[in-house]
Amino acid sequence: MVTQYKCPNCGSDMAFDSDSGKLSCPSCGRQDDIETFPEANIQRKFEPEEAKEYHCENCGAVILTEANTTATHCSFCGAPVVLADRLSGDFAPAKVIPFTVSKEEAVAAFRKWTRNGRLTPRGFMSGDRIKKMTGMYVPFWLYDIEGTADVAAVATRIRQYQRGDTIYTETDFYDVRREIDISYLKVPADASEKMDDELMDKLEPYNYGDLKDFRMPYLAGFLAEKYDYDDEALFSRVQSKIVPYIDSFISTTVSGYSSVSYTDKHIEAKKNKVYYTLLPVWMVYYDFENKEHTFAMNGQTGKVVGRPPISKAKVVGWFTGIAASAFVVMKAISYAVGGVLW
Known part of the structure; x- marks a missing residue:
């Protein structure tokens, strides 16, 4: 079963917002408490149990998932969907800790972790790489x-x-x-x-x-x-x-x-x-x-x-740059004090 949460205001797909702890609409900005979200705005479509193929209610595109996936996005329109039939019976979770760290905060931490790519391989900090930052419930x-x-x-x-x-x-x-x-x-x-x-x-x-x-x-x-x-x-x-x-x-x-x-x-x-x-x-x-x-x-x-x-090449270049800078500084000091080095 594909489940999508439709905004009561504009009909867009809503997603959980880690900052507010509510369902949020990216189009009109409406936010709703999860506990009181109107049942009439929850859209469900049933499929055979454990099927790996679903259909997006928004655009009709096929959503291909692995058998264990319970929540994903439509690859074509980006709509967030929950595969509710895979969260029932013995597979129904009892508890959850919601996200409190937003994707923007995670991306900022990723950049800091890589020191903005100073020593990582060329192209590692590309936009495509950062777009693959995935929020996952494990x-x-x-x-x-x-x-x-x-x-x-x-x-x-x-x-x-x-x-x-x-x-x-x-x-x-x-x-x-x-x-x-x-x-x-x-x-x-x-x-x-x-x-x-x-x-x-x-x-x-x-x-x-x-x-x-x-x-x-x-x-x-x-x-x-x-x-x-x-x-x-x-x-x-x-x-x-x-x-x-x-x-x-x-x-x-x-x-x-x-x-x-x-x-x-x-x-x-x-x-x-x-x-x-x-x-x-x-x-x-x-x-x-x-x-x-x-x-x-x-x-x-x-x-x-x-x-x-x-990147070994970047590490070598970094140390070479430090050595060259140190040489220039030492030369400048020697001229300033009127001495001669080497």
Whole structure:
């Protein structure tokens, strides 16, 4: 099902505006709250489930999508559309964090990240490249975790003292036992096969105080995908993220000893609640010297990760320019003081 949000004033397609948090019309400037948007102005067209081909209600053009895409644009008229049938049933998100960083802000951060192209390959900062800046809702699972730890250890306290000319070392041994309950809320794991897990981890943290109940209008004007992996498939990865934190917390509870030797340590992390959530990311993909580079920005906090490609020729030219400038400066100083260099 293709869903488009028509402006009640002029009939143009509305999209979600990250600055106002509302549906916004690019033609007449009207803005509407998502919660109260008139049902009569939501235009829907049903297609066979999981179809990869849809038709734009505006211009009639064919919209080709991958099976996991849930929100996109018409390539011909640019109208934002949401493929609502792919957001129902088991694929219906529970929560969403809306974009708060606009495309203009993301582009400005991209320029700063590349230092305005001073050392990037020729043509890298072209308008076409910047136009490919994509706002995407990435599917995540958020886990509320109940962690437990049952720990046994042998600890020592060592004391040295001197009597006369003799130095004595006294060692006391202790049996240590800890039973710990600890919980973690909203532990994220990206559920898209396309996304690099390490890259998505580096975009954390998100402010989960801004989580909202999912509504489809938040997706209008952005790309979005449904999950490839369910919460069971990703839980082992979440456990691997949580266990080191539990282990570190255990260490804080066994303090004041000279040494601690663990004889038994059983750590377990269990799911309490799981939330299928869409999180905002700005992205640009590019290839350079047979290697893919990615610019990624947290669409809520503005945090940037990734490394831009570097042109070796520009680096050589930059250092040559610095050396030449330094030579001129040194010459000028030598003449100013009446000396001769070299």
